[in-house]
Amino acid sequence: MVVLNKIYTRTGDAGDTALGNGSRVAKYDDRVNAYGTVDETNATVGLARLHAGGEVDAQLAMIQNDLFDLGADLCRPDMASDAAAEYTPLRMTDAQVDRLEREIDAMTQAVEPLRSFVLPGGSALSAHLHLCRTVSRRAERLCVALAAHDEVNPAALKYLNRLSDWFFQASRIANDDGRADVLWIPGANR
Template sequence: MVVLNKIYTKTGDAGETALGNGTRVAKHSSRVNAYGTVDEANATVGLARQHAEGDMDAQLAMIQNDLFDLGADLCRPDMEKDADAEYPPLRMAAAQVSRLESEIDAMNAALEPLRSFILPGGSALAAQLHLCRTVSRRAERLTVELATMESVNPDAVKYLNRLSDWFFVASRIANNDGKDDVLWVPGANR
């Protein structure tokens, strides 16, 4: 259980922060950029949930919890030392990726195939989901970059890759099952 009695600690005043294993790193480090952007993605999901109802809201709530799991995973380097840790680190699992894939498949089954690229927009929920998609794509890029320098859980990368796809398909659902998608018209304003 997490207990936060005091919100500010002043330990980051010199531009460093502590990772999940206690190591102090610069706040602009690749690892902090990756999990910080995951946190930003989570905030965009919170905005999207203001427009969601029923199953969509429930699925977004699960994604928000997953994103906290993902942040916990990414803030803990040295996966090879997991077995020796005092407390087992929280790592993303293949089941979380599989759940997203199942949800994508179920949503996509209700949609007509695309014949054009889609512009972010349509309903308020669809527009918010497109924002979620783009921020999660940035989180994925930063996490992939981190993985070129340090160990990263492969399921974390897979989850982020599926997540942006989930947001894309969900945005189409939010646009009246794709009927209200805003389609790109190449060269329309020349």
């Protein structure tokens, strides 16, 4: 259980922050950018949930929890030291990726195949889910960049890759199963 008795600590006043293993890095470190953008993704999901209900809201709630798991995973470098840690570090799992894939597959069955690219919009929920999609794609790019020079849990990378697909299909579901999608018309304004 997390207990926060004091919100500010002053420990980051010089521009650095602590990672999950206690090491300190600059606040602009690639790892901090990666998990910070995962947190930003989570905030966009909170906005989308204001327009969601039923099963979609429940799925988004699970995604929000997963995104906190993902942030915890990313803030803890050096997976090789997990066994020696005082407590078992939280890591993303393939089961979380598998759940997203099952949900994506179910949504894909409910919508017509696309014949054009979709513009963000339609319903309020769909527009917010497109924002979730684009922010999660940025989080994925930052995690991939981090993985180019530092260890990142492969399940974390897979989760982020599937997540943007999940948001895309959910945006189509939110647009009357794709019937209210706003389609791109190439060159329409020339």
